[in-house]
Amino acid sequence: MVSDYDEAIRFFVEVLGFALVEDSPSVTNDGRAKRWVVVRPPSGGTGLLLAKADGAAQQAAVGNQTGGRVGFFLRVDDFDATLARLRAYGAEILGEPRHEEYGTVVVFRDLAGNRWDLLGPRPA
Numbered sequence: 001m002v003s004d005y006d007e008a009i010r011f012f013v014e015v016l017g018f019a020l021v022e023d024s025p026s027v028t029n030d031g032r033a034k035r036w037v038v039v040r041p042p043s044g045g046t047g048l049l050l051a052k053a054d055g056a057a058q059q060a061a062v063g064n065q066t067g068g069r070v071g072f073f074l075r076v077d078d079f080d081a082t083l084a085r086l087r088a089y090g091a092e093i094l095g096e097p098r099h100e101e102y103g104t105v106v107v108f109r110d111l112a113g114n115r116w117d118l119l120g121p122r123p124a
Contacts, residue, residue, distance in 0.1 A: 001051050001052070001053045001058055001061060001062050001065065001112070002050050002051070002052055002053065002062065002111070002112055003052070003053060003059070003062055003112065004052070005023075005035050005037055005050060005052055007111060008037070008050045008111060008112075009023070009037065009039065009050070011089065011110065011111040012039040012048070012050070013039065014085075014089075015085045015086060015089045015091070016041070016074065016082065016085075016086075017041070017042050017076070017082065017085075018039040018040055018041050018042070018048075019039065019040050019042070020037075020038075020039055021038040021039060021040045021047055022036060022037065022038040023035060023036075023037050023038075024036045024037075028054075034052065034054075035052070036049070037049065037050040037051075038050070041074060042076070042077075043075065062112045062113070063109075063112040063113025063114055064113065064114075065112075065114055066114060066115065068115070069115065070107055070115040070116065070117050071114060071115065071116075072110075072114060072115070072116040072117070073116065073117045073119060074116055074117070074118055074119065075103070075119040075120075075121075076118065076119070076120065077121060079097070079103075079104050079118065079119075079120030079121070080120075082118060083097065083106065083118060086108055086118070091108050091109060091110070091111070092108060092109040093106060093107075093108050094106070094107040094108065094109070094115070095107060097120075099123075101122075101123070102119065102122055103119045103120045103121055103122045103123065104119070104120035104121075105117055105118065105119050105120070106118050
């Protein structure tokens with residue numbers, strides 16, 4: 001869930017390098033207008049539905065959809081460039097990048113406050 005569709009699209013597309021797969025008007029069961037917004041990481045395969053929070057309960061859950069734990073993982077080919085875009089955007093980077101068997105990793109918060117692992121390529 002996100003607070004604003006356009007801000008979320010900007011973050012995922014311009015900062016994380018996702019593709020905007022779909023942005024279509026839609027209607028709720030009770031007739032209110034909404035949008036069906038799907039973004040997909042450069043590696044493809046899966047996508048995220050960005051849903052605008054509707055009402056106080058959903059708005060309270062924005063940024064805490066995984067209970068404060070890392071719930072999303074993004075593996076990128078160019079770790080340094082992606083990290084630079086995150087920093088330029090003003091995303092919160094939690095700690096310093098570290099090198100692990102599975103690649104370089106650092107935790108960041110997305111525009112809503114959800115925690116992600118940014119993962120660089122695995123060592124050769």
